[in-house]
Amino acid sequence: MTISPSPRAGGRAGALLALAAAMLAAGSSAALALEAAGPDAREKLELLRTALWIALPVALLATAALAHALLFPQHRLGPRAARWMVVGGGLALPGIALTAMLLVLPRGPLPAAAEAGPTIEIVARQFWWEIRYAGPAPGAPAVVTANELHIPAGVPVRLRLTSRDVIHGFAIPALGGAADLVPGRTEELVLRADAPGAFRAACYAFCGVQHAHMALPVLAMPRDEWQTWLRAQAAAAAAPQAGPALQGRDIFIASGCGSCHAVRGHGADGEAGPDLTHFASRETIGAGMLPNTRAALTGWIAATQQIKPGAKMPSFHLLTGPELHALATYLEGLR
Numbered sequence: 001m002t003i004s005p006s007p008r009a010g011g012r013a014g015a016l017l018a019l020a021a022a023m024l025a026a027g028s029s030a031a032l033a034l035e036a037a038g039p040d041a042r043e044k045l046e047l048l049r050t051a052l053w054i055a056l057p058v059a060l061l062a063t064a065a066l067a068h069a070l071l072f073p074q075h076r077l078g079p080r081a082a083r084w085m086v087v088g089g090g091l092a093l094p095g096i097a098l099t100a101m102l103l104v105l106p107r108g109p110l111p112a113a114a115e116a117g118p119t120i121e122i123v124a125r126q127f128w129w130e131i132r133y134a135g136p137a138p139g140a141p142a143v144v145t146a147n148e149l150h151i152p153a154g155v156p157v158r159l160r161l162t163s164r165d166v167i168h169g170f171a172i173p174a175l176g177g178a179a180d181l182v183p184g185r186t187e188e189l190v191l192r193a194d195a196p197g198a199f200r201a202a203c204y205a206f207c208g209v210q211h212a213h214m215a216l217p218v219l220a221m222p223r224d225e226w227q228t229w230l231r232a233q234a235a236a237a238a239a240p241q242a243g244p245a246l247q248g249r250d251i252f253i254a255s256g257c258g259s260c261h262a263v264r265g266h267g268a269d270g271e272a273g274p275d276l277t278h279f280a281s282r283e284t285i286g287a288g289m290l291p292n293t294r295a296a297l298t299g300w301i302a303a304t305q306q307i308k309p310g311a312k313m314p315s316f317h318l319l320t321g322p323e324l325h326a327l328a329t330y331l332e333g334l335r
């Protein structure tokens with residue numbers, strides 16, 4: 001008598017195989033989707049690839065054994081073979097695979113910390129990033145900006161990270177760094193970008209309703225360009241020139257924007273919101289949420305709570321259209 005595998009068992013085995021294949025595909029595409037742009041990230045990506053290659057034969061063997069058991073339930077192993085399966089598949093195989101993984105783990109800190117690069121302070125806030133650079137000249141005051149991190153390419157940069165309010169997380173996958181940001185603690189990351197380029201960092205720990213909108217564009221630039229950029233950021237805000245910009249500055253002060261925002265040189269020194277001294281030089285509004293355009297800017301001021309509900313800035317919906325445009329003209333002058 002011949003026994004054919006039951007169709008139900010075959011279907012189940014097929015589904016299991018498909019699931020295993022999908023998991024493997026997801027794992028490998030996640031590894032390929034990572035683009036390492038610095039030594040730290042490269043090391044992690046290599047480690048991930050190696051771990052996947054070690055895991056692959058183990059996963060294939062286990063899936064094959066499982067599929068065989070489901071497809072041919074009538075095949076029974078003798079006691080000797082069963083013992084070998086337990087010793088080989090249950091002890092030897094995982095032992096070898098885990099030892100292999102242990103051997104490829106990197107040991108000790110990365111060597112990047114030796115060379116000197118700038119130290120940059122990053123303060124996480126609900127739901128944006130404050131960034132402080134050492135002044136361009138010795139003894140100069142710190143240069144405070146927000147929501148866009150500029151680093152020189154090719155040198156290790158030391159990031160000192162803290163949180164002002166709740167627990168945040170900082171991750172910059174392309175360069176390989178990540179840190180939990182707990183209020184009262186300072187974390188340090190030393191990262192290097194191989195070449196100029198644009199990357200993205202984000203908050204990875206749930207920190208409140210707008211956690212998902214807490215991104216940080218990162219720009220790695222040639223070192224001399226970075227120095228020029230830093231000098232420009234260190235300067236006070238440009239004086240408003242024509243009528244609408246002057247009117248916009250008056251509305252800015254009269255509306256109380258300056259109680260939360262600083263505009264160095266314009267009598268505004270608030271600390272609850274991002275420094276706006278060189279706001280127009282940034283590419284996004286609201287921690288990577290909107291492009292920095294006229295339409296987005298007037299919309300942001302009039303309807304902050306509709307655009308980013310729960311953000312720590314009220315909507316200024318009582319401002320008229322002309323007032324909003326005057327404000328935007330003023331802010332667009334802050335290059």
Ligand SMILES: [Cu+2]
Nearest residue numbers: 168203207214
């Ligand atoms: Cu956060």
